[in-house]
Amino acid sequence: MANQNNDSQLLKIDPVKIPGWVSPIEHPQNADGGVPLVLVAGGLIRILVDPWTNQSLEDSAQLLLNESQTIVATQIIGPTQLNQPFSMSFAASLLRDGINLLRLRVARITQPMPETSEPLRVLFHTPRPGGEIAGGGDNPNLLKALPADVITEGIDAARAAQGVAARLSYVYMRAGDVITVDLDGRNIQHTVTEAQAAVGQVVITLTTNDFWQDNARFALRFRVTDLLGNSSGPQAIWSATTYVDVHIRRPVLDLLAPTVLEARDANGTVLNFVRDFYAAQYATVEVKYTGSAPRQSVKVYWIGRNTTYASEVQIVTAVGQTLQFRIPREEVVDTVGSSAKVYYTVRLPDTTEDRPSKPLNITITGQRHHLPEPTLNAAKDNLRTYYPTLDGTYKVRISLTVETIRYDSEEFFITQPSSYTDVVVPSSWIPPNRGKPGLFNYTLRKTGTGEPIIFSWYLRVTL
Template sequence: LSLVVKETLADEADGDAVTVWYTVSGSTSDKADYTVSITASLPAPTVAEANDSAMTIDPADVTGGITVIIPASANLVTGDTVSASVSTAADGTTTTADHTVTAAEAGKALSLVVKETLADEADGDAVTVWYTVAGVKSASALYEIGHSGEDISNVVPVAVEATGKNGTLLQQVDYYRLDSLTIKVPSYRGMASGDTVKIYWVGRAYTYGSNITTVSVIGDIDIPIPRMEFIDTIGYKASVYFTVKKSGSSSEIKSSTLYLDVEGQSLDLKAPDVSDDLKTVTVTYTGMSSEDMVEVRVVGKYTNDTPLAEGDEKTKKIIFHVDSSWLETNEYGYLLYNYAVGVNGGEYQFSQVSRVK
């Protein structure tokens, strides 16, 4: 016996479940489970900027958006409402461009630019492209992200010792006894022996460029940032990136940027004042107490720490003298001066840095 049930499944999606059963004199049969399978009546689109043989899209080619091509076989007619859509799997977003077909466009292939640049996508991430005509969805075209060989704009350096906020916060406990901060350059696309790599630390008031590292083995590279650089950035945000020069090339390729917060302290410790002869260092700060213990550090070719001195509660000023013989042996580009304050016998807090050439 065949019975027609007036259900068209018009509102169901691909993969939805459908259950069928019957009853005879109040007795219910076993149930049969089916799955909705929608066969698209509209052909899949293509992407003008894609490598169709590899089914990949390079973000460098779509900085102005993705051009979705709806084939002539979609048989568009005047007045059709067309929507082209691009969905990125990495962040789950869908971007759409809408258009109404004109008489001149009817029956022809149609190109629509979807304002999606794939800037945050990584190699291998999936991109799905489709369109709808008057609410009817086409078959989908599936692509993968494939950056060009020398593009490292999506590679972010890593601050190894930063433990806060998924590696974007260098906490006080991280930097308190840290001699240098390790910046890891991940193995990047097209990395080759002979490449030269340089880290840039854009701090509170100064940009530090590391020594150049030459790639000898393909893999991650660790490059140190000196203590004075991240100490000078306490309470501020550093921008950290790296550049690569390919062997035989004079141009630099720039990475993405790590924005790294350096946790602040309870005291606001401005940089010390240094005399013209580099020998006298004056320390002043708000809240100075006679119970504070203060010392000055000078970094040149070597490092020199002055003896500890008690805070002067009346003048709010301490004057230190740097050994002349030490200065004579440490003429090494910039001299970096800062000081540390042990508050009431507690842990030290660190000042900003004065740079003297």
């Protein structure tokens, strides 16, 4: 009996070897190893056979696949193979997706019955995760879905703390696949479970630590590698990229309404023109808001009677800084007896979004008489000034403001009892300013009294 066992061991055939295969691997069906797709060359997979005991010329090696007795590769031992390792190849297309059994059957010329090795349990995955995609670019089979509110509103600290469910799916999902999620340059990995593979979807909850930096175009994408190292692609490795506005660390802004320092009545909502602004050259808008920090950009807007003035941008240099902006006198005068809306915008560093503040609605009180804007003839050499019925004697003066230069005419007695007076525009005003924006207005002064001069609204023209 002992001699029979010894003879059996001597005649035993070892399983084939697969150069470059992946082993060991953890798999529920106890695979001995696996063949990655990179080992497929010209459609063939190469195996290696070690010499067996009592090998002779004309012995034959036959490779059997799975439960079939069909030979998929064969080799007759010749002088070059005798007692030497040799290789055989077979078509990769014969392998099924999952576990394959490779058996080596050896027929010795000195032995009537062939000997067959124990099966080599080989894992093979085909197609690769996500399927075979020709060419590069984004992989259309790697699908990603984020909540709608995240796409439209982005992610702040509260939303990140709540968790963002990223739903990932792709064809040919298998347990053990490793999903790599690229989070704006940093990667996290997730191993697919049996339950997830069964439904073909993985839900990964991303939290604050995953959104590691603020970025208005925080990039998310993913790729997949299976147990054998087969990557999605093979060239279109990554899914399409989704960009999300991540602003977890962005300060919480409370953009309070600005104040106009010259507006001293009705809790800062009424500016008494004659009392508090008559001789002023500009109105002062003060801006202070919660969340101000260095490098934020602030700009003030004055929406007047028929135009909007936008200030220069100021950059915050210190936390909690109070900023002051000057609104030109012309903008205030052009709103006398009417109202203006004043607000500001804040732009955070490295962003393009201007966030508007709460508005201040301000009323500018009228003067003794309301003077509308003048009109200018087509030749731009006559300005018509208008006024209501007046008591007493008045003189009119016209002016033109171009950029920082102001032109003033002589004073002329108005035409009474007419409701308007035509005043010749001095010939020296227009030629040097052609093509530039100009602001015409006029004033009335009651002669022989100390009453305040009355200012008209502005006519805005291109000279």
